[in-house]
Amino acid sequence: MISDAVVELSRWQFAVTSLYHFLFVPLTIGLSVLLAIMESTYVMTGREIYKDMTQFWGKLFGINFALGVTTGLTMEFQFGMNWSYFSHYVGDVFGAPLAIEGLMAFFMESTFVGLFFFGWDKLSKAQHLTITWLVALGSNLSALWILVANGWMQNPVGAEFNYETMRMEVTSFGALIFNPAAQVKFVHTVAAGYTTASAFVLGISAYYMLKGRDAAFSQRSFTIAAGFGLAAVLSVIVLGDESGYTDGEVQKAKLAAIEAEWHTEEPPAAFTVVGFPDQEAMVTHDAIKIPWVLGLIGTRSADTPIIGLTEILQNNRIRIHSGMKAYGLLQQLREGNRDEAVITEFEAIKKDLGYGLLLKRYTEKVVDATEEQIEMAVKNSIPQVAPLFWTFRVMVACGFISLIVFVVAFIASSVRKCRKDWILKLSLYTMPLPWIACETGWFVAEFGRQPWSIAEVLPTFLSASSLTEWDIILSLSGYIFLYSVFLVIEMFLMMKYIKQGPSSLHTRRYHFEVDERG
């Protein structure tokens, strides 16, 4: 019997290590592109200052990159270490994009990043620029393949269950790659990375401008970040991945939970701005609603309904009953029964097998589950609404505030007399917002998929390895301890270099090394 504690601890460990990894990844994705833009400007104009910009922001990129790589190792290993049943059950499908990520993207990014840092004197300008673009391409391609894998967890297309091997197997790799859930996720996540990096460069440049240091350097950085950031934040908002939530049953449940849509409404549905969702009573107290908005955003149409949670639960009940039958047939097949009728019947309802497996949390013997156990499974077949409702709103709020910041910063960077201190301070103090948005966004996407690790296919509860509680308590404490120490060291080093600014390049052209007017 799988213990609840082991599953919960494994989930905590995955959440902690992913959220931590995701502190560094968006910055790597975005900053690599910004570095490539800066260096392109250097190669095209031949002005040294753009080279200095590439090298200085590159130093900060390096400090961040080291922890991104460090924490990424954990992610690659954790599936096998802590989620071994998941690895067995879907490795045939899920492993492929991860391996392709390694061969196509991670190898390239990691091999060339050394050249980016140490190749300045060994390569021609054009060669070095190519390398910088390849590092950027590598980190972005890396995101693509990871999100193809993650998109499949949300909307598992192009695969089906094979009773002989007791796992999911690929049927169409094309469907896996062109999974709409994955495509939308990729655009949304990468754009969020660009926004994060832009906010980083914008905020730090604003800090130098407020201090009156290195005007030429910081203004140019500010301008690039403002322009790139504005385009990025607009993409994040317009291509928000909520539009992908119409594909796949679990995505629909996620959308309904995010919006606390308890019952299907007459389309287009109203958008609840704030309120207090109450899952037991299935109502949202003190809700403030705007008519039509949700329907239009969620479905991009005026007459497609957004399915409410009540209807989703009813549908899930039917599928759980069907899943019990599918599990019963699977047991016969696993015992060697190859009766044509059994196979045909199983193939017809095997899409509901996952729903049958939801019962494993409440009983070992899925086929004789009691009504009470079935009701428990139904009740927990949708995620908890309140945490999703709130984190989603935090994410959206961060996105919109960032939009305002980038609009103002863009105006300030284009019109010289608009460059006011309050704008610089705003840019500096709102710097953490994209990070908050990225972390809450991760939470919405993954917590909203519960109780599944693979939507409609494999419950999270079954996915964990057969470890003991103490195994995971030890490993989780180890991760938390080491990661905390690393974060302190990284922040310390980052602050140190940010304070030094471009003078850390020791070119004798910047503040701390020369008289400002000299």
Next chain:
Amino acid sequence: MMIFDYETLRIIWWAFLGILFIGFAITGGFDLGVGVLLPFLGKTDEERRVILNSVGPTWEGNQVWFVMSGGALFAAWPMAYAVSFSSLYFALLLTLFALFLRPLGFDYRSKLPNKKWRANWDKALFVGGFVPALVFGVAFGNLLKGIPFHFETDMRIVYFGSLLGLLNPFSLLAGLISLSMFIMHGAVYLQIKTVADINRRAKKTAINFTLLTLVLFALAGYWIIYLDGYHITSEIFPNAPSNPIAKFVKRAPGLWLDNYGHLPGLLAVPGTAFISGLLTVTLVRLNKPGSAFIFSCITVAAIVLTAGCSMFPFLIPSSISVNSSLTVWDASSSITTLNLMFWVTVIFLPLILIYTSWVFRVFRGKVTVEHIRKNKHTVY
């Protein structure tokens, strides 16, 4: 496009996995060795920076071979990935924690002039080299002995071992082999990349550790005669769907030598390890580290390959439920996935080899104390 049958694809993927392991042992191997040697061969801060920068621009790419071995295992041998990673939980955790120290150590160490800061990162880099180098072999040793796992209902993997169980004498010997082998390899590499004092120290280390590696390897070869090996006794269906509980397996001492009995030509693999090891020693002595490095690569490859050849077709034998052992014939991905990943690998692996060699070419030549002094703000 499908040009191979399931059986062939499985063998190809066994070979690809071997290539990735060997790729890691060769490239990541000398990096780990250099990490272990850092505090011993570098007496001053500048010398240590020479050592760090001898691998500085390339270690990051080299480490991907390690990550990639895990990724390929996941994609092509999901059951083997699931069993090995969850069973060797603490061994891998320890390796991960040690590996964490490497990106940080390389990147952060020389970013501050503080002596204590640098000394601590040097220790971290030593641990980051030592632990993975040792655990790599310990893991292989445990694979040879078999891992205590079996399958419950619905193919759930249950593991009955402990961390202390992993540290049995044979596996520790295997750990020492990999540790000593990586130190040898790292020392030869340092002999290429450095001059003067470090070069002389590296030379001495390379000779000693090559000989030690060969002695330990011979000892393990002798031990294998008495060690329990595994053998499939029922009929094999190499084109059947992957189901690791549909066969019979026996376990008895010396069975790991079976393959050599059937195919005596295979003895060339461990033989190569000894011959190229001795050539490495000779060439190091003659101050020809470039050629010596080629032979230390061959030695490393032959040692890893020996483990693979002895175990084939086993991937992970189970010591408590021998019939549940994972083999090449019953633990792979579906034919569709193996085929797809075959093409991806055939396209990208050569590309990786081309650009990696190019990067090594760009950074060819010695790293000297003068180089460090001149670039003290930009190099590691």
